[in-house]
Amino acid sequence: MDVLNLARLQFAVTTVYHFFFVPLTLGLSIIVALMQTLYVRTNREVYKDMTKFWGKLFVINFAMGVVTGIVQEFQFGMNWSEYSRFVGDIFGAPLAIEALLAFFLESTFLGLWIFGWDKLSKRVHLLSIWLVAIASNLSALWILIANSFMQQPVGYEIVNGRAQMTDFFAVVFNPNIWTQFPHVIASGLATAAFFILGISTYHLLRPSQDNAVFQRSFQIAAIVGILGTVGVIMSGHSQMQHLVTSQPMKVAASEALWNTEDPAGLSVLTIGNLQGEEVFSIRIPNLLSLLALDQLQGTVRGLNDLQAEYEQTYGPGDYTPPVFITYWSFRGMVGAGILMLVANIYALLLVMGEQLGDKPKFLRFFIWFIPLPYIANTTGWLMTEFGRFPWIVYGLMKLDEGVSISVSIGMVALSLVGFTLIYAALIAANIYLMVKFARGSGTAVQDEASTAQTAVSLIGD
Amino acid sequence: MDLNIVWFVLIAVLYIGFFLLEGFDFGVGILLPFLGKDDKTRRMMINTIGPHWDGNEVWLLTAGGATFAAFPNWYATMFSAFYIALFLLLLTLIVRGVAFEFRSKDVHPRWRAVWDWSIFVGSLVPPLLLGVAFANMMRGMPIDATMTYTGGFFNLLNPYALVTGLMAVGLCVLHGAIFLSLKTTGALHEASRKAAWRSWPVAVVLVILATIGTYLSTNVVSHLGINPGIEPIAGFVTLLVAGYFIRKKQDAWAFVMTGLTIALTVVTAFMILFPQVMVSSTDPAYSLTIYNAASSPYTLRVMTIVALIFVPIVLGYQIWSFWVFRERITEESVLEY
Numbered sequence: 001m002d003v004l005n006l007a008r009l010q011f012a013v014t015t016v017y018h019f020f021f022v023p024l025t026l027g028l029s030i031i032v033a034l035m036q037t038l039y040v041r042t043n044r045e046v047y048k049d050m051t052k053f054w055g056k057l058f059v060i061n062f063a064m065g066v067v068t069g070i071v072q073e074f075q076f077g078m079n080w081s082e083y084s085r086f087v088g089d090i091f092g093a094p095l096a097i098e099a100l101l102a103f104f105l106e107s108t109f110l111g112l113w114i115f116g117w118d119k120l121s122k123r124v125h126l127l128s129i130w131l132v133a134i135a136s137n138l139s140a141l142w143i144l145i146a147n148s149f150m151q152q153p154v155g156y157e158i159v160n161g162r163a164q165m166t167d168f169f170a171v172v173f174n175p176n177i178w179t180q181f182p183h184v185i186a187s188g189l190a191t192a193a194f195f196i197l198g199i200s201t202y203h204l205l206r207p208s209q210d211n212a213v214f215q216r217s218f219q220i221a222a223i224v225g226i227l228g229t230v231g232v233i234m235s236g237h238s239q240m241q242h243l244v245t246s247q248p249m250k251v252a253a254s255e256a257l258w259n260t261e262d263p264a265g266l267s268v269l270t271i272g273n274l275q276g277e278e279v280f281s282i283r284i285p286n287l288l289s290l291l292a293l294d295q296l297q298g299t300v301r302g303l304n305d306l307q308a309e310y311e312q313t314y315g316p317g318d319y320t321p322p323v324f325i326t327y328w329s330f331r332g333m334v335g336a337g338i339l340m341l342v343a344n345i346y347a348l349l350l351v352m353g354e355q356l357g358d359k360p361k362f363l364r365f366f367i368w369f370i371p372l373p374y375i376a377n378t379t380g381w382l383m384t385e386f387g388r389f390p391w392i393v394y395g396l397m398k399l400d401e402g403v404s405i406s407v408s409i410g411m412v413a414l415s416l417v418g419f420t421l422i423y424a425a426l427i428a429a430n431i432y433l434m435v436k437f438a439r440g441s442g443t444a445v446q447d448e449a450s451t452a453q454t455a456v457s458l459i460g461d
Numbered sequence: 462m463d464l465n466i467v468w469f470v471l472i473a474v475l476y477i478g479f480f481l482l483e484g485f486d487f488g489v490g491i492l493l494p495f496l497g498k499d500d501k502t503r504r505m506m507i508n509t510i511g512p513h514w515d516g517n518e519v520w521l522l523t524a525g526g527a528t529f530a531a532f533p534n535w536y537a538t539m540f541s542a543f544y545i546a547l548f549l550l551l552l553t554l555i556v557r558g559v560a561f562e563f564r565s566k567d568v569h570p571r572w573r574a575v576w577d578w579s580i581f582v583g584s585l586v587p588p589l590l591l592g593v594a595f596a597n598m599m600r601g602m603p604i605d606a607t608m609t610y611t612g613g614f615f616n617l618l619n620p621y622a623l624v625t626g627l628m629a630v631g632l633c634v635l636h637g638a639i640f641l642s643l644k645t646t647g648a649l650h651e652a653s654r655k656a657a658w659r660s661w662p663v664a665v666v667l668v669i670l671a672t673i674g675t676y677l678s679t680n681v682v683s684h685l686g687i688n689p690g691i692e693p694i695a696g697f698v699t700l701l702v703a704g705y706f707i708r709k710k711q712d713a714w715a716f717v718m719t720g721l722t723i724a725l726t727v728v729t730a731f732m733i734l735f736p737q738v739m740v741s742s743t744d745p746a747y748s749l750t751i752y753n754a755a756s757s758p759y760t761l762r763v764m765t766i767v768a769l770i771f772v773p774i775v776l777g778y779q780i781w782s783f784w785v786f787r788e789r790i791t792e793e794s795v796l797e798y
Contacts, residue, residue: 063562066515067555073525074547077540084540085608088533089756096526097767103519104775108782111512115797119785164757404541406610415548422552426559433566 004403006412007079010419012385014071016378017423021065023377026140026185027192028058029133031224033126035217040126046212053213054196055129056437059114064430066107071419072143073099079412083392083402087149090156090165094146094172102139106132140184141177148176150393151384152246163396176246179239186231187380190340191373193225197347198370199438201363204356208441215356222347229344232376233337237291244292244300247394249310250387252303253321254330255288256281264288264300272323314395321389325382332379336372343369464761465751468531469738471768472524473731477724479520480588480629484723486514488637490557490584491630493577496641496652503577504565504796509644511798512786514561516779518554530764534608534754535738539594542602542610542739546590546617557583565798585630592629596622596671599679599733601742608749621674628667632726635664635703636719643712646791654710661704668700668726680740681733692732696725 001009032055039047073095076084084091112120113128120128149156155170156163165171200214200221243251251257256270258278265283272278289298303320310319347366350356356363388394392402489510497503510517529536540547556579564576600621603612638660641653672693675681681689703718734740738754741747755761790796 060562060566063559067558070522070554070558071551073522073529074540074551077525077529077536078544078547079541081537081541084529084537085533088529088536089760092526092528092530092533092536092756093760093764096523096530096764099519099523099526100767100771100775103522104516104779107515107519108775108779111516112782112785115512115786118795159757165760165763168759168763404537404544405607406541407544411544411548411614414545418548418552422555426555429559429563433563436567 001409001413003407003409003412004400006409006416007403007407008399010079010412010416011075012382013416013423014068014075014419015385016381017427018065018068018072019377019381020374020427021061021068022140023184023188023191023373024061024195025058025065025136026188027190027224027228028054028061028195029129029136030189031192031196031220032058033129033133034220034224036126036129040122046216049213050217053437053440054217055113057195057199057434059110060430060433060437062110064426067426068423078415079404079407080392080402081404081406083397085162086397086402087163087393090149090163090171091146093165093168094142094149098139098142098146102135102142106135106139109135137185137188140188141181144181144184145172145174145177148174148180150391151180151388152176153393153396158396163393175242179235179242183232183235183239183380186228186235187373187377189224189228190232190344191228191377193221193228193344194340194366194369194373196221197225197366198368201366202438205359205364211357218347218356219351222344222351225340225344226348229337229341233341236334236337241292241294247387248301249303249306249319249321250326250383251292252301252306253323253326253387254383255300256323256327257288257300257302258304259302260299260305261302262289262299263297264292266291267327270327317398318390321387326387329379329382329386333376333383336376336379340369340372340376343372464758464765465755466736467765468527468755468761469731469735469751471772472527472531473727474772475520475524475527476731477727479517479524480633480723480727481720482513482517482520484588484633485637485640486510486517487584487588487630487633488635489641490580490637491634492637492641492653492656493581493584496649496656497577500570500573501792502649503573504798505645505649505790505792505794506641507561507564507580507798508794508796509641509790511561512782515558516782518558527764527768531756531761532738532749532751532754533756535749538604538608538610538739538749538754539598542604542612543594543597543617545614546594550587550590553583553586555583557587561798565796584633588629588633589626592626593617593622595730596625596674596678598739599675599681599730601679601740601748603743604739604741604747604749605743606747608747608754611743619678621671621678624667624674625671628664628671631660631664631667632719632723635660636716636723639703639707639712639716639719643716644789646789650789654707654712657707657715661707665700665704668697668722672697675733679733684733689729690732692725693729696722696729699725 032051035047035054036051039051109128109131113125113132116125116128149171152174153163154174155165155167157166158164196217200218203214204211204218240251255267256272256278257264257267258272263286265285266287268282268284270278270281270283286296288300290296292298292300303323307320311317343366346362350360350363390398392399489506493503493506497506525536528539560576560579560583564573564580567573597617600619602610602616605611635657638653638657642650642657645653699718699721703715703722706715706718736751737748738751739749
């Protein structure tokens with residue numbers, strides 16, 4: 001491994017890990033705020049209990065998202081300093097704005113929310129959680145604006161070998177953001193919905209005295225979830241259509257489409273060899289053309305064709321992303337997404353038929369569906385980032401040109417190992433706490449009582 | 462005044478905000494094992510900063526982001542040069558942040574001990590490293606004509622940098638002890654006052670040592686002259702006055718004084734740097750300045766508009782948040798952390 005690949009691995013590890021917590025923060029902040037709104041408007045205790053129960057899980061998850069996010073902001077300068085010099089003029093701006101507009105807002109008002117139950121009026125306290133929810137999602141917007149520049153550079157000119165901003169609003173209204181941001185927001189809602197569906201199910205299946213909290217939670221999650229899953233599929237679809245023109249290579253790699261085809265079929269299963277030839281493939285005729293171009297006939301360009309074109313435009317080199325990872329991560333994402341849609345429709349039917357109390361047979365599956373959005377979120381990012389290969393900024397700068405010069409293999413290796421170990425320890429602690437509080441009862445007295453429970457400590461006796 | 466200077470000042474303001482606010486958070490964290498004799502006391506200590514530590518930490522993140530946006534070359538050279546130091550800074554900030562949230566959510570003594578230890582280390586190491594980093598930026602580091610750092614990790618660990626790092630820790634402890642005495646009652650309040658009185662002479666000595674080091678190791682004399690101006694002197698005087706107020710048990714005034722000391726110390730560091738942002742010891746001509754490290758005038762203009770709108774808003778709601786939680790933490794308080 002050289003510095004470049006270690007730095008890439010580090011970015012992958014820290015980003016995937018960070019994004020393990022972010023979608024839940026995005027979605028759950030909104031749902032908790034909704035629950036508290038219901039509480040403030042109806043004054044019913046059940047909504048207060050819901051707010052407190054899910055709020056506690058939200059806060060545990062939020063802390064992990066915050067601390068892993070700090071690494072993200074620092075690592076551009078640490079591992080990718082040449083990239084930072086090249087794009088700082090443009091890329092730094094949304095990052096700074098994210099901190100100024102979103103980080104301050106969410107951290108200050110989360111503090112007010114956690115500590116302010118008895119110190120703020122009901123309405124101001126409610127406003128606090130809404131500001132947390134808005135700020136978290138605003139933060140996603142600005143970091144995606146930054147990422148969109150890497151995917152599709154706009155509003156810049158190259159001056160003395162550096163990209164300089166010429167139009168701030170072009171950067172902010174990057175065409176890429178209009179499909180990417182809704183996709184991420186919807187996936188956040190879906191992630192939170194499946195989280196609530198799963199944990200509520202666990203409680204609904206227990207022989208318990210009072211299930212009002214979890215019945216109501218399940219209902220809300222089923223409704224929010226369907227907005228999320230349908231939204232994520234629709235925005236994902238427009239994202240793919242956008243990529244056909246902005247990053248055709250990513251589309252070809254995610255479909256393992258080696259040769260340009262008209263009409264193009266959608267791959268159900270494709271196996272290729274290392275020489276980039278198709279060995280085995282099942283494709284549904286015309287479907288890729290239909291999905292990509294909204295018409296049954298139409299050209300979808302293949303890897304070989306694009307590689308030849310890019311060599312002409314950018315000079316000799318490898319412009320083909322790792323097809324295996326891109327193809328399978330795309331399938332992981334879409335597969336998980338379709339399962340989520342089916343599961344969510346089932347959840348909605350249960351809610352509409354008022355069948356939750358009967359403990360229907362398939363209800364318990366929702367516990368096992370909690371990981372589905374996590375799979376989709378992770379594979380989605382893998383596809384997005386691997387599919388950009390070999391570019392760090394699409395068409396402008398290659399990965400190997402962006403890596404730090406003064407940083408040695410030993411340094412990157414040390415920090416990679418360090419982050420990985422500390423992250424592993426933290427996720428163990430995080431899951432332990434999550435499980436503990438997810439199992440806790442939903443009523444308000446739970447608070448101190450569950451804290452006082454004799455705990456099976458992860459670190460042993 | 463051109464926008465490059467505006468942004469240099471603004472980044473100084475962000476660091477002032479950070480050290481002023483997170484400074485006492487760090488101090489409370491460092492004092493945790495010394496003043497927190499039992500679990501209840503430790504919880505009370507942590508809860509004094511509970512609602513604020515995260516918002517306070519954002520000042521550092523914003524300083525980082527602002528450096529990236531306004532001076533990309535400064536950001537790139539600084540973050541890759543201080544690689545190992547920043548790696549340690551990140552690790553310790555990570556465990557500290559999680560520790561606040563996780564510690565009291567389980568009763569197992571070993572669980573809590575691990576997180577208490579994390580809070581201590583996570584409060585001690587960051588100010589130390591940041592002091593080391595600033596000292597090196599002023600002192601000069603091997604930087605070549607392409608703005609690339611050519612030294613190693615151990616270049617950074619010179620005596621001057623270490624003394625400056627210790628000074629940062631010392632000021633945080635003093636500032637944190639006074640903050641604690643402002644926010645507590647009873648035995649913890651008395652213990653905090655005592656800690657402030659004991660750490661004060663240490664902070665004074667460290668500031669003197671760091672000042673001597675600054676004269677020996679940086680180009681402060683050619684830059685500012687033997688008489689460095691009113692800010693550094695005022696910084697030292699406020700520290701001395703802080704001792705007087707600690708003695709007189711006027712906590713609020715003592716806190717104002719250490720706050721001023723910290724702010725003026727940061728101001729002094731930025732005065733020594735200006736208009737450079739990183740001094741090259743290889744050749745002064747290779748130094749990064751607010752001009753050769755900066756973004757385009759267009760980006761600076763956009764960012765200035767954003768900052769002018771949002772910095773006052775942030776200040777407004779953060780001050781309000783301190784007002785909401787103005788009450789002291791007592792034995793009877795509801796402890797969320």
